[in-house]
Amino acid sequence: MISFGMVGARRAAAAVAAFALFASGTVMAGPQPWQLNMPTGVTSISQRIHGVHMLAFWICVAIGVIVYGAMVYAMFKFRKSRGAVAAKWSHNTMLEAVWTTIPILILIAMAWPATKLLIDMAHVENSEMTIKVTGYQWKWRYEYVDYFGKATPVNFISTLDAESNRVRQTGSGLDPHSVKEGDENVYLLNVDKPLVLPVGVKVRFVITADDVIHSWWVPDLGWKQDAIPGIINDNWTRIDVAGTYRGQCAELCGRDHGFMPIVVKAVPKAEFEQWLATQQAAASASKTAQAAPAAALPATQG
Amino acid sequence: MAAVNPAIHDTHHDGHAGHDDKPHGFLHRWLFTTNHKDIGTLYLVFSLTMFFIGGSFAMLIRAELFQPGLQLLQPETFNELTTMHALIMIFGAIMPAFVGLGNWMIPLQIGAPDMALPRMNNWSFWILPFAFLLLIGEIFMPGGGPQGGWTMYPPLSLEGGFNVAFMIFAIHLMGISSIMGAINIIATILNMRAPGMDLLKMPVFVWSWLITAFLLIAVMPVLAGAVTMLLTDKYFGTSFFHAAGGGDPVMYQHIFWFFGHPEVYIMILPAFGIVSEIIPTFSRKPIFGYQAMVYAIASIAFLSFIVWAHHMFTVGMPLGGELFFMYATMLIAIPTGVKVFNWLSTMWQGSLTFETPMLFAIAFVILFTIGGFSGVMCAIVPADFQYQDTYFVVAHFHYVLVSGAAFGIMAAAYYWLPKWSGNMYSEKWGKIHFWSSAIAVNVLFFPQHFVGLAGMPRRIPDYNVAFADFNMISSIGGFWFGASQLIFVGVIIHCVYFSRQRATAQVWEGARGLEWTVPSPAPFHTFSTPPVITNDMLAHGDVSH
Amino acid sequence: MAQTQGAYYVPHGSHWPIVGSFGLLGAVGGAGLWLNEVMVGKPIMAVGIGLLVVMLFGWFGSVIRESLAGYYNKQVDVSFRMGMIWFIFSEVMFFAAFFGALFYARTFSVPWLGGEGDGALTNFYLWPQYAAAWPTNGPADIGGGFSTMSPWGIPLLNTLLLLSSGVTITIAHHALRTGHRARLLVFLALTVILGAIFLGFQVHEYAEAYEHFNLTLGSGIYGSTFFMLTGFHGLHVTLGAIMLAVMWARCAKGHFTRDNHFAFEAVAWYWHFVDVVWLGLFLFVYVL
Ligand code: HEA
Ligand code: HEA
């Protein structure tokens, strides 16, 4: 058993080292070079998702250590070249019962927190504002349907930023490393107009698409939700930390599927209300300017 | 029927060239053949060809993903390559390889003179090249090949031009081929066993194919139905998948995955069977828990029908649906675990040697299990909200498909090649192929877990620079893995045409089972008279009692 | 039993499968071109189908010759039976896909579009004017208003026709087994005729639907499922009737014996299968 223990320990040490790397990668907003793990994110839900993920991961590591350890041990111990003589047995009912039962218990241990979390995620009610998201080939429309019960006319299209768009053309010869916002490389992860959201407010998303299926995904919020033409899906979030969170369309939607990013800019509530007010003013200004088309807008689906 | 009719093949397994009555002439031999061994060879050669075509598409994918920025391809070409890569690998490489192995080995393993329906067997094969002619031919048609992913989700998949109809018809043909192949295998196993080859004495490989064939007949028609509805939606104005007409795009996904999930087990169960043959041979010890192995395969097959929506956790299913499909999916870990533990116990206190088939089989167990672990992680719905449609999933399924299914096929090829060709392959080059592949496949697919978790979606031709390092490693691993497969082809060609080392009938010291009682190479006709089976000839079964 | 040892008949090479493969290639390749408005598509498709027919005659011809020559033993017979059973099972699953679409639409997608259960938001935001009810052509009124066929007219008649054809084929089978040739031919012919009348009625029904009821393939999900299910079934009736007719011709030529007539039985199984599917259709497509 000595060599088994050694192998196990070495694996465990390697795994711990890997975990240390995981943990350090999680506080940033966008993906980081050499990032190994899922971000913990900035909502209580995303953190719990990270929790069930890590639980499942460690369980798999543990089972792996046992199974692979035993396997490696067998490969060294029972080699013919070391004079091993094959035993004849081929049954052991007791053992078989054990390794059917234990996995059941392990699975329950994983399913239990996942079930609780899923039930909590299903509670979209009591949201304080509603955003309608519509996917198009290859851009997103955001409509601020209501904010604390008050309807708003704010709505806009969000597309890949011009800089990324220039660089990403096939054979452009431009360097993706040059596309930056501050220190952060935002190549293919930046948009012309981000979705601005208040911190600490429960936001309900109603998500649909206009042409083909897309999927709205910001890893730091913990979930993705498919945007399906003719159907509304809903989900919710409450962002705890102000910041800029980046994601991408996550369902193949044609040629430029890789080029319809999502940027959520979470700002303090007061700042958000100020922003919304200016947007509203701008929206109603343009509404009086061109009344007809704007009036048709809320019913986006024709 | 008083006497044996002269038209009935009446050769004995003496391997005497003169008695072999192989048809003369290339066309007669290969085009018109009704011989299970020749048809098996055709399937295997076809599958290897498709593996290289599908693989070269993967090489282009990996080349484009080598670094950020689009250097080589237009985005639509990239999508075309992804779609074709998957369709070719699944329907052209993996499935036909298993059918080829089944054709070759099932009659040999159960003591049958041939497949139950030999003429239909020929047809099952010869539909395939035509199906792939249509599928691959699309690349050269106006509008190019399909670009909507192998899952063909509408409405996107209907946006194509010519390719929509041709892709659908190609899939119909593949379906016809698979169904006929599966019917043949079931009829062979149920009807053609030699006296004494009871069901619970059959080799596990035969069992795995029996159950796989059942899965095929149950789900290939469902796929055919799904794509037929795509066809009518595109060309005949129906509204199956349009919400405006009362249909639902998500309905397609349900129907597709009702096929799709059993399909992934169609691509792994025969590999389970193969590994269950190889590990006992090189452990010189009977397989542990034979009956449990059989029941485990059956349970996996049963469960595979009630887990399909785990591919659709993000489409907005009701909570009850999400929970049901999560629990059902997780349950599959149990019978699969039984298999893994039983393989391990078979090795325990054995007398192990590590020839190439054994190396591939052991790598299969280890690497498939890694893929299984990430599969169970995907089954956890809240976590899958993050994994879905990322490279984490790509890593998952390549672990089970490449280091699972494909490694299983390679293990089988090395294991039975001496039986087929009569020559030993080069053990040295086999081992080089193994180590090169086994290391490269991890360099190729392990980093994909990381980029997936970090947020890289799948099916994108270009990505943020944060994903660059691991993608470059993955691409290097990809080229390395691809190049390693050239060794494989080299070993096969050398073994078949140039090897001087003759194989014995037994080939492997620890091998048991009927296939090892006939000479190597297996004569053109075997078991024209059913063999008399004694317990010590059986590969497995409850012989130790 | 000893004499059957080693007598499993393994045919020599045959060129029919490859002919069949070319036939399939022509049929679907031609159809693909045709759908994409390439005019050579149609003739290519016709040639392909022609090849398939030739193949069927040639292939079954060989089988019949071999059977008559007595090459087949009991075991070969069992293989054929298994082949047919599993083929029918695959057809059951093919129909299952379309029935699945019908059930899914009726129990999930249509109510959701109408705002029931999880569909509240879908209805509220996208289709506020839509009230779900079956039959429907969807919230966008695809294809315009239509009415449905009453189950108690032609469909009921067709049900009775198919049910009686199930009886007549059983009588024919019984006659074959007891050696009553004349009765066999009469009742087999009756079966074919009943099948043909069924098809005639169905063609009439389709014409009615298109001309007077505005019920078309394009009538939203109702039209889609209605025509897909009944059409696919009609195709099977057609095939079944053709096969029955072939069986009639073979019986007339004196092909089968009392206990060796598997081809007949296979077609009878197929016919019963088509019959049962129709009952499902009648219930779920017309009545409910
Ligand atoms: C050969 C093919 C194959 C196999 C065998 C599997 C096996 C499994 N797969 Fe995988 N899967 C695919 C091929 C395959 N898959 C493909 C191709 C896709 C993507 C399709 C696409 O979108 O294009 C996919 C996607 C996929 C998803 C959807 C991911 C997503 O898109 O979000 C999920 C989710 O549940 C999943 C789960 C599983 C599970 C639970 C298993 C299980 O069967 C695994 C069971 C095995 C083990 C668990 C290991 C051994 C067990 C033990 C050692 C016992 C103890 C273990 C525990 C208690 C955990 N798979
Ligand atoms: C049956 C299964 C199968 C197999 C065997 C493989 C094998 C491989 N796959 Fe694939 N793959 C799928 C099934 C499979 N795949 C599926 C179902 C998808 C999803 C598609 C979708 O999203 O719709 C997918 C998608 C997929 C992607 C994601 C694409 C995307 O999301 O955009 C990638 C990317 O790396 C990839 C890579 C590879 C590689 C490198 C191999 C390698 O293992 C291939 C190795 C083989 C060769 C390379 C061929 C042999 C060698 C030569 C031709 C010699 C010349 C080469 C050199 C000298 C380098 N595959």
Ligand code: CUA
């Ligand atoms: Cu939108 Cu992908």
Ligand SMILES: [Cu+2]
């Ligand atoms: Cu699955």
